Amino acid sequence: MMERTSDGPEIFTPRQPDWVSPATRPADPAQANDYDSFAEAYSAETENSLLNAYLARPAILALAGDVAGRRILDAGCGSGPLSAALRDRGAVVTGVDAGAGMLALARRRLGDDADLHVADLRDPLPFADGTFDDVVASLVLHYLEDWGPTLAEMRRVLRPGGQLIASVSHPFVDHLCQSPPRPSYFATTSNTDEWTFGGRSFPMVFWRRPLQAMTGAFTAAGFRLAVISEPQVDPAAREVFPDDFDDVSTKLSFLCFVVEVPPSAAAGSDG
Numbered sequence: 001m002m003e004r005t006s007d008g009p010e011i012f013t014p015r016q017p018d019w020v021s022p023a024t025r026p027a028d029p030a031q032a033n034d035y036d037s038f039a040e041a042y043s044a045e046t047e048n049s050l051l052n053a054y055l056a057r058p059a060i061l062a063l064a065g066d067v068a069g070r071r072i073l074d075a076g077c078g079s080g081p082l083s084a085a086l087r088d089r090g091a092v093v094t095g096v097d098a099g100a101g102m103l104a105l106a107r108r109r110l111g112d113d114a115d116l117h118v119a120d121l122r123d124p125l126p127f128a129d130g131t132f133d134d135v136v137a138s139l140v141l142h143y144l145e146d147w148g149p150t151l152a153e154m155r156r157v158l159r160p161g162g163q164l165i166a167s168v169s170h171p172f173v174d175h176l177c178q179s180p181p182r183p184s185y186f187a188t189t190s191n192t193d194e195w196t197f198g199g200r201s202f203p204m205v206f207w208r209r210p211l212q213a214m215t216g217a218f219t220a221a222g223f224r225l226a227v228i229s230e231p232q233v234d235p236a237a238r239e240v241f242p243d244d245f246d247d248v249s250t251k252l253s254f255l256c257f258v259v260e261v262p263p264s265a266a267a268g269s270d271g
């Protein structure tokens with residue numbers, strides 16, 4: 001892992017995987033975020049990594065609590081590690097992802113009968129109103145410029161009283177890691193990283209927005225904020241990653257939300 005550059009306090013200088021670096025040139029939006037080009041490599045790198053296996057995934061699982069018997073939509077499921085963990089805990093999981101290649105890996109992991117669909121979260125979801133008890137969205141919302149249509153759809157497919165559990169890259173960290181002159185903290189802006197696998201670089205465009213834009217988007221979509229958390233790394237990681245543990249366990253990485261559909265709300269209304 002390497003340290004990301006920031007001129008802010010040390011807590012805002014996160015450790016990054018070695019395959020992540022700031023972009024050296026602007027990204028062509030048509031070629032950015034092409035997960036299918038590096039699906040196998042990304043899935044292998046993140047399967048047991050400190051930031052994914054010991055921080056991002058356990059954070060969502062802890063917030064989800066007892067999922068036995070719950071119908072859960074894994075939005076942006078990738079190769080399905082979170083779907084598998086939820087299913088192991090007794091949930092009935094449906095996965096969607098924009099990448100057919102990522103979903104092929106999810107199918108390999110979860111089996112031929114897994115309920116997986118290619119779907120772009122910017123478009124309407126292919127499910128009826130109130131289909132799910134929970135939606136999980138792990139490290140995917142920060143790829144979207146406009147959260148409004150996506151959150152409206154997530155709310156529509158949740159039953160009244162259902163919840164969305166989401167994790168995103170922490171906006172304070174992302175703000176301070178932008179090269180000066182950095183845009184206003186209060187603006188929603190894109191930034192580009194390069195991910196390198198097998199000697200090839202892939203542009204990745206992320207949308208950073210202030211915390212208040214995130215909370216505002218949830219409430220505008222009719223959700224109630226239940227939890228905002230800054231997850232910490234699983235203590236079990238100390239033994240596996242002795243060199244990086246202290247650093248990662250004392251710095252900000254992700255921000256998580258649990259937001260609820262009001263119990264009496266009819267899908268699509270403003271309850």
Ligand SMILES: C[S@@+](CC[C@H](N)C(=O)[O-])C[C@H]1O[C@@H](n2cnc3c(N)ncnc32)[C@H](O)[C@@H]1O
Nearest residue numbers: 035076077078097098099120121138139140143
């Ligand atoms: C960082 S990976 C996270 C995968 C998985 N949620 C996890 O935590 O392991 C982001 C995933 O989001 C998917 N994704 C990005 N933009 C998307 C969009 N607009 N609609 C659906 N999926 C998208 C990518 O294809 C990728 O599989």
